[in-house]
Amino acid sequence: MGEQNAAAGTGSGKRRLGVMGGTFDPIHHGHLVAASEVAALFHLDEVVFVPTGEPWQKSHQRVSPAEDRYLMTVIATASNPQFSVSRIDIDRGGRTYTIDTLKDLRDLNDDADLFFITGADALSQILGWRNAGELFSLAHFIGVTRPGHDLTDDGLPEGGVSLVEVPALAISSTDCRERVAQGDPVWYLVPDGVVRYIDKRQLYRGQ
Numbered sequence: 001m002g003e004q005n006a007a008a009g010t011g012s013g014k015r016r017l018g019v020m021g022g023t024f025d026p027i028h029h030g031h032l033v034a035a036s037e038v039a040a041l042f043h044l045d046e047v048v049f050v051p052t053g054e055p056w057q058k059s060h061q062r063v064s065p066a067e068d069r070y071l072m073t074v075i076a077t078a079s080n081p082q083f084s085v086s087r088i089d090i091d092r093g094g095r096t097y098t099i100d101t102l103k104d105l106r107d108l109n110d111d112a113d114l115f116f117i118t119g120a121d122a123l124s125q126i127l128g129w130r131n132a133g134e135l136f137s138l139a140h141f142i143g144v145t146r147p148g149h150d151l152t153d154d155g156l157p158e159g160g161v162s163l164v165e166v167p168a169l170a171i172s173s174t175d176c177r178e179r180v181a182q183g184d185p186v187w188y189l190v191p192d193g194v195v196r197y198i199d200k201r202q203l204y205r206g207q
């Protein structure tokens with residue numbers, strides 16, 4: 001692990017654009033550290049965070065309004081000049097599929113190679129995503145370690161995926177939401193501005 005395939009795509013002369021998709025309800029330091037580590041290791045020019053519009057695999061649970069998740073993502077990434085946020089999945093409407101995310105980003109960035117960053121849990125589900133076979137022709141996938149989940153590329157196309165060890169942060173959005181609901185602090189699990197935003201908008205209370 002670690003440096004495996006870190007040079008993927010180098011030499012094409014194209015811009016290297018990382019893509020970090022997520023529901024970000026709320027965004028936390030696990031997401032930010034993963035993106036930062038991959039950006040450094042893979043020499044990415046930029047990482048664009050893409051909050052989901054309608055995460056179809058989370059339809060059984062309550063998900064905060066897209067605008068709140070978008071704004072928290074903007075607040076969390078604003079101070080890093082390498083990070084940006086895209087509204088494409090929110091503005092497209094309907095269920096969010098990564099195949100659409102990657103096609104739209106490719107059309108908007110024809111000067112770039114795309115690198116899709118995903119945690120070990122999401123990577124293990126990827127064969128169940130819409131048009132899974134086509135995903136790997138649109139981006140190189142980078143799976144990162146996550147406490148409590150095995151990181152493996154079993155069954156995924158050879159050369160299409162890199163596995164990377166990142167500092168272990170046992171943080172999940174679920175845990176953050178539960179902590180807020182119970183009145184426990186989320187300071188230092190999420191960026192300070194996100195703590196303030198959750199409070200201002202009274203998110204996750206009574207859940």
Ligand SMILES: Nc1ncnc2c1ncn2[C@@H]1O[C@H](COP(=O)(O)OP(=O)(O)OP(=O)(O)O)[C@@H](O)[C@H]1O
Nearest residue numbers: 021022023024030118119122146169171172173174
């Ligand atoms: N602590 C973490 N370390 C590494 N990767 C993470 C971590 N938390 C989330 N990710 C990855 O970030 C992406 C977006 O995750 P998501 O927004 O669903 O957060 P989550 O914490 O898994 O949320 P929830 O608990 O609501 O399911 C996924 O690819 C996920 O695997």
Ligand SMILES: O=C(O)c1ccc[n+]([C@@H]2O[C@H](COP(=O)([O-])O)[C@@H](O)[C@H]2O)c1
Nearest residue numbers: 021022023055057096097098099129130
């Ligand atoms: O394309 C799909 O079918 C698909 C199914 C589940 C998740 N995803 C993507 O995986 C990323 C993490 O999703 P989530 O639900 O764990 O926040 C996010 O970018 C989602 O759009 C994509």
